[in-house]
Amino acid sequence: LNPNYMFNLTDIEELSSITEVESIDQRLINFFNLTELDGYHYLVDGGYLVAGQQRSGIFPIVGVNISDMIQDFEIEGKYFAESGDSVNMIIGDGLCYNFFDYPLSQSLRVEELGLGHTFHISGVVLDSFYSGFAGYVDLEVMQEDLNFNGQNINLLLLKIRPGEFDSVIDNIELIISGNLGDNFTYIDLNQTFDENLLYL
Secondary structure, eight states, X not given: OXXXXXXXXXXXXXXXXXXXXXXXXXXXXXXXXXXXXXXXXXXXXXXXXXXXXXXXXXXXXXXXXXXXXXXXXXXEEOOOOSSOOOSXXXXXXXXXXXXXXXXXXXXXXXXXSTXXXXXXEEEEEOOXXXXXXXXXXXXXHHHHHTTOSSOXXXXXXXXXXXXXXXXXXXXXXXXXXXXHOTTOOOOOOHHHHHHHHHHO
């Protein structure tokens, strides 16, 4: 993770005082080496099988605070706990169908988190980000595994009150450039969101 593109929410705390900003979703994203781990898949009519082929690949892992997430995913299974869940993670549908045999019965090791952090897959979400080939873990756990001193992040999602984007974007842009510098900017995702809804 390039430190030139890291920041802390306190660096741009003025965003929380903009009344048109309905919610703030802090994230930390990076590509990691992932390894599929075997698991026991129990069959409906009794018995079990060992699922997994030890697949590996490089995919994005996103650290999130589940309680602050702006997205409302369709999920099979369940989300991980709201704070400090170092055991469970959720994955996108692309990763689910192309990387696992029975994902909810298996685990995934993120090689560069800690000494290789193993997470059980607790849920699969319908996800457009990276065509569904992403995993989501607890933000605090990810920061600890990376030995971050502070609450460093490299992505922030803002939910703006409907119809208010044009009236606040100049102020948001000033806060970003004034406090974080030229390495940072914003992207309006409304059109992408609408296109994804039409696709679904």
